[in-house]
Amino acid sequence: xxxxxxxxxxxxPVDALRDVSFEARRGEVTxxxxxxxxxxxxxxxxxxxxxxxxxxxxxxxxxxxxxxGPETIARMGIAHVPEGxxxxxELTVDENLRLGTFACLPRSERRHAxxxxxxYFPLLAGRRRRSASFLSGGERQMLAIGRAxxxxxxxxxxxxxxxxxxxxVTAQIMATLRxxxxxxxxxxVLVEQNARSALxxxxxxxxxxxxxxxxxxxxxxxxxxxxxxxHYLGF
Amino acid sequence: MQLFVNVLLSGVVQGMAFAVVALGLVLxxxxxxxxxxxxxxxxxxxxxxxxxxxxxxxxxxxxxxATLAIxxxxxxxxxxxxxxxxxxxxxxxxxxxxxxxxxxxxGLAGSIWGNVARGFPAAFSQRGLVIGTTRVAFSQFDxxxxxxxxxxxxxxxALFRWTDLGLRMRAAAFSPExxxxxxxxxxxxxxxxxxxxxAAGSLAGLIVAPLSSFSPYYMDLxxxxxxxxxxxxxxxxxxxxxxxxxATGLAIAFVGGYLGSDLQxxxxxxxxxxxxTLRPQGLFGTAEIRRV
Numbered sequence: 001x002x003x004x005x006x007x008x009x010x011x012x013p014v015d016a017l018r019d020v021s022f023e024a025r026r027g028e029v030t031x032x033x034x035x036x037x038x039x040x041x042x043x044x045x046x047x048x049x050x051x052x053x054x055x056x057x058x059x060x061x062x063x064x065x066x067x068x069g070p071e072t073i074a075r076m077g078i079a080h081v082p083e084g085x086x087x088x089x090e091l092t093v094d095e096n097l098r099l100g101t102f103a104c105l106p107r108s109e110r111r112h113a114x115x116x117x118x119x120y121f122p123l124l125a126g127r128r129r130r131s132a133s134f135l136s137g138g139e140r141q142m143l144a145i146g147r148a149x150x151x152x153x154x155x156x157x158x159x160x161x162x163x164x165x166x167x168x169v170t171a172q173i174m175a176t177l178r179x180x181x182x183x184x185x186x187x188x189v190l191v192e193q194n195a196r197s198a199l200x201x202x203x204x205x206x207x208x209x210x211x212x213x214x215x216x217x218x219x220x221x222x223x224x225x226x227x228x229x230x231h232y233l234g235f
Numbered sequence: 236m237q238l239f240v241n242v243l244l245s246g247v248v249q250g251m252a253f254a255v256v257a258l259g260l261v262l263x264x265x266x267x268x269x270x271x272x273x274x275x276x277x278x279x280x281x282x283x284x285x286x287x288x289x290x291x292x293x294x295x296x297x298x299x300x301a302t303l304a305i306x307x308x309x310x311x312x313x314x315x316x317x318x319x320x321x322x323x324x325x326x327x328x329x330x331x332x333x334x335x336x337x338x339x340x341x342g343l344a345g346s347i348w349g350n351v352a353r354g355f356p357a358a359f360s361q362r363g364l365v366i367g368t369t370r371v372a373f374s375q376f377d378x379x380x381x382x383x384x385x386x387x388x389x390x391x392x393a394l395f396r397w398t399d400l401g402l403r404m405r406a407a408a409f410s411p412e413x414x415x416x417x418x419x420x421x422x423x424x425x426x427x428x429x430x431x432x433x434a435a436g437s438l439a440g441l442i443v444a445p446l447s448s449f450s451p452y453y454m455d456l457x458x459x460x461x462x463x464x465x466x467x468x469x470x471x472x473x474x475x476x477x478x479x480x481x482a483t484g485l486a487i488a489f490v491g492g493y494l495g496s497d498l499q500x501x502x503x504x505x506x507x508x509x510x511x512t513l514r515p516q517g518l519f520g521t522a523e524i525r526r527v
Contacts, residue, residue, distance in 0.1 A: 048416060074418035086413040088406055099406050102399065103418025147417070 001026045001187050002047075002155055007056035007066075009039075009046050009211075016042040017211045019056070024155070024189050024204075029181050031190040031198040031219070033233055034208035040191040041083055043208070044157045047189070048080040049073045060155065075103050079148035083159040087140045087147075089133035093124055096132055100147035117146040138169035145176070156180075156188040162197060170194065174201045195233035199223050207232050241372035242492035243485070248377045249460075250484020251384040252446065255439040256454075256461025257468060257476035258388060259432040264470050265408040266428025267318060269329045273336035274461070275454030277313070277433050278440030280340045281306045283348050285441060286355060286449070295358060302437050310433025314426045344451035352453075355444035380442045384477070387438060391431070391473045404428065459500065460487065463507045469517025478518065482506075 002024040009017040017039045024030040032040050045051045047058055049070040058066050065073050074080070079100075088096055097117055101110040118125035121142045127135065132143060141161055148156055158177070162170040178201040181188050192198035199205060199219040206216045209232055215222070222228060229235055256274060263271040271277075285302040289295065317336065321329045359375035395401035406414045407424040414421050439461070440454060447453045464483040468475025483503060490502040510517065 050412065050416070070415040071418050071420050074416055080416045082413060082416060086410070086416065088410045088413060090409045091402070091406065095402055095406075098399070098402060099414070099417050099419070102403065151418070 001061050002058065002189065004047070004058045005056055007043070007046060007058060008054045009042050009051055010054045011042075011051075015211050017046065020208070020211070020213055021056075022206045022213065022216055024187050026154075026187050027181055027185045028203035029177060029188045029190055029201055030204045030206065031192055031195075031202035032206045032208060033192060033195045033198060033222075034214075035232065035234065036193070037210075038208040038232075039211040040208055041159055042211075044080060044082075044159050044189065044191055047073075048078060048157060050080075071103075074151075077104065077152075077154040078157060079151055079153035079155070080157040081144045081148050081159060081161065083163065085140050085144040085161075087132045087135070087143050089131065091132060092129055093132055093135070093143060094128040096143055096147050097124075097128075097150050100150040104151040104153070113150050113152065117150050120149075121146050137164050138166070138172070141165060141169075141173055145173070149180070154187065156186060157191075158188060159191045160193060161190070162192060162194045167197075170197055174198070177201060193234075195229075196223075196235050237369065238492060242488050244371060244373040244377070245492075246485035246488030247481065248373070248380055248446075248484070249488055250464075250481035251381050251477075252439065252443050252457065252480075253460045253464040253483050254477045254480025255384045255387065255435055255442070256457050257465035257480050258391065258473055259435040259439065260461060260465040261468070261470060261473055261476045262391070262428050262432035262435065264465070266404070266425045266432075267314075267329065269318075269326050269333070270462070270470075271432065272330065272333040272458070273313075273340060274333075274432065274436050275439070275458030276337040276340040277306070277309060278436035278438075278443075279451060279454040280344055280440075281309060281433075281437040282355070282440030282444050282449075283344050283451075285437075286348065286353075286444075289356065295356065299358070299441060302441060303434050306437030306440075307430045307434040310430040310436075311426050313433070314429035318429065319422070319425075341451045348451070350451060352448035352450045355449040357445035361445065376445065383438065383442065387435060388473055388477050391435075395473065456500065460484075460503050463503045463510075466507060467510050467518055472517075475517060482518075 005021050007017055007020045020043060032043060034040055042051060046053050049068055053066050057064060060076060060078060065076065097114045101113055105113055123139060124143055124146060135143060161173050174197050177188060180186055190198055190202065199222060202219045205219045205222050207214045214232060215228060259274045260271060263269065281302050284305055285298050288298040288301060317332050318329055321332065357376040359379050361374045361376045363370045363372050363374050395405055403419050404424050407419055407421040411421045443454065443457050460483055464479035465476055467482055468479030483506060486506055487499045487502050491499045
């Protein structure tokens with residue numbers, strides 16, 4: 001559903017991404033791994049239109065999305081959960097979710113879609129009127145994912161959902177992601193530093209180093225390759 | 236006693252005028268994170284347009300409505316042509332552009348309409364109302380000022396709080412990038428913020444003009460007081476703008492009434508310094524109020 005070919009991004013004189021190609025499939029989790037500065041976040045930001053690309057193309061279900069602008073790309077059904085979660089702490093939990101419904105859903109379906117998210121994450125339902133600033137890290141991640149899902153996207157881009165979370169919370173988030181994709185045919189691109197837990201749920205893995213794709217393979221094969229793990233994945 | 240009541244009443248009226256200037260500053264500061272030094276001058280300029288409409292025979296209320304509409308459009312145009320190109324640059328660049336706009340508008344108004352002080356008509360009688368047997372310093376026009384400003388602020392608060400559009404505007408103000416990722420067309424909302432602010436500026440111009448001598452510079456002092464009010468209210472909260480406006484209005488009315496009107500600008504400056512030193516986030520600068 002997402003096909004990236006020869007994508008390059010430049011920040012001033014620095015090549016942040018060079019000739020990156022990969023594919024993400026419907027109903028699968030594609031994880032993008034690599035050290036700090038490998039270009040993982042830049043890749044997601046380029047896909048959702050936040051940074052301009054220099055060369056290459058990205059197509060989503062056959063339609064070009066390169067440099068279309070984030071508002072348009074979001075309306076095409078790609079939901080990006082940014083690094084640091086992007087929950088708007090000045091708004092309530094319910095307002096954050098409402099915000100997620102505006103782009104893609106007709107007015108009549110919005111409330112229903114929000115209630116579905118509350119059923120899926122009952123913890124959020126109990127805090128719907130509270131300011132999002134009162135949520136814990138794990139709850140904020142749930143809210144960020146819930147806000148992405150409420151628009152009923154076809155592709156989810158997740159930037160380091162495990163950042164700053166306890167291992168058990170990370171495991172819950174990963175399991176949720178696994179369930180969502182297998183059950184509904186949603187595609188997901190998961191950027192992670194925490195390679196071990198990402199590999200445990202992914203269907204396909206891409207490793208970036210200094211802006212280039214080093215290897216792309218089955219997660220199990222990557223996890224079994226000790227050299228590669230030590231070099232690029234840090235475990 | 237009579238002095239006290241009159242000072243109190245004139246403080247409230249002045250305060251409402253400051254509040255509407257402050258509201259414009261708040262709307263722009265929320266939308267684009269800058270202080271618009273041309274807020275007063277933009278209102279002045281549209282009020283001069285109203286002056287031309289009135290002298291050419293248009294009735295007061297049609298001219299009033301047209302001026303608010305012109306202010307709305309003017310704000311949108313300024314945002315698109317002067318402020319948008321500076322997006323992503325340091326905020327100081329935009330602030331300096333607004334100072335430039337202030338100078339240009341005052342110069343332009345002077346060369347079109349002349350640098351003379353005139354009178355500007357009020358919507359209603361400016362003679363003090365008679366309560367019992369005494370005439371108080373509170374006229375029909377003052378009642379109109381208080382009601383018009385209160386109505387405008389209530390409408391803005393309701394817009395932000397209870398409508399989808401208002402939610403989008405708040406989200407765009409607090410977190411533009413995340414909002415864009417959610418498909419919110421942030422640029423349009425910034426334009427709308429400027430448009431609303433300048434419509435408020437036009438209202439300020441129309442209600443202040445009959446209170447002072449109407450020249451290209453008549454809004455300058457009100458910008459200073461309005462800025463004091465906005466900072467007092469936390470610069471981000473429309474309701475805070477009203478409270479800040481009333482506080483500023485009452486403070487300078489009492490200073491003027493009991494100590495002498497020469498001290499009024501100094502009192503406003505002292506108030507501003509006091510707030511910036513003791514509570515730089517404003518009286519209402521808590522996370523809860525900032526949500527408004």
